[in-house]
Amino acid sequence: MGRPRTPLLDRERITTTALELIDEKGEFSVPQMARRLGVQTGSVYHHVDGRGGVVELVRERVCAAIDSAAFDVEPWDAAMTAWARSYRAAFAAHPRAIPLLMTSPVRAPKVLEHYERAVRLLLGVGFAMAEVMTVITALENLVLGSALDLAAPETMWELPDDTTTPRLAEALAAVGTGRADAAFELALGAFIGHARALLDAKEA
Structure with missing residues (x-):
């Protein structure tokens, strides 16, 4: 038999399979990946440095969607704002x-490069x-918390009726759609404003 045109296993397929499992279950194991890929568990270890190596491949894949050109935006606060929005969307x-x-510690070189540019x-x-x-x-905490909020149901408060918490009911009705986006922009604006004030205080 001739050799297959596409390798049975490579780092791209390993990364895709791991991310699929994470998206479905919130976790993955190398044996689970091997079963889905139709290979022996040991075969996976020929391509990656253990489970931690798979985690870093997943990190690289997710972070590849972050727009690194954001760091070329001027001024600096606009650059950090653009990076934060892109970072949030990726996650x-x-x-x-x-x-x-x-x-888990960040080891992926391409991801570390993002931090180097931010520094x-x-x-x-x-x-x-x-x-x-x-x-x-601090900016990462804001971004990742908001990324989780964005994945949550639009309405996170379920009221049995409007009589026990009437003001909450009114507030929920008033916020409309896009609560997570509005909350993120409010927090991001406050964060950038505070960082700008810290910098201005140094120059005063």
């Missing part, structure tokens, strides 16, 4: 991956070295 597409990716941007406009990772981490 909102795979919300079940968030707990997995955010509780250089903030240092370049005057943030102190000791402040930079605090700013980036």
Whole structure:
């Protein structure tokens, strides 16, 4: 028999299968992946550095949707705003991956490059070295929390009737659709405004 035109197993197929399992179940295991791929578990390990290696492949795949050109936007606060919106959209597409990716160290070189650019941007406009990772981490917390919120039902409050919590009922009726987007833009604007004020205080 001739060799198959498409390799039975490669890193792309491994990544796709792992992300499919995560999107479905919120988790994955190498044996689960192997079964879905129709190969032996040991065959997967020929292509990746254990389960952690698969996690990093998934991280690279999800983060590939983040627009790195956002860092070329001027001024710096517009760049960070654009990055945050793109970051949120990338992770909102795979919300079940968030707990997995955010509780394991970042090792993927392409993802680390995003952080390097963010650090250089903030240092370049005057943030102190000791402040930079605090700013980036705070922004990530906002983005990832909002990505999870975006994946949640539009209405997260189910009232038995309008009489026991009438003002809440009115507020829910008034917010309309797009609550998650509006909340994200409010929080992002407040965050960028505070970061801008910190920088302005240094220059005063």
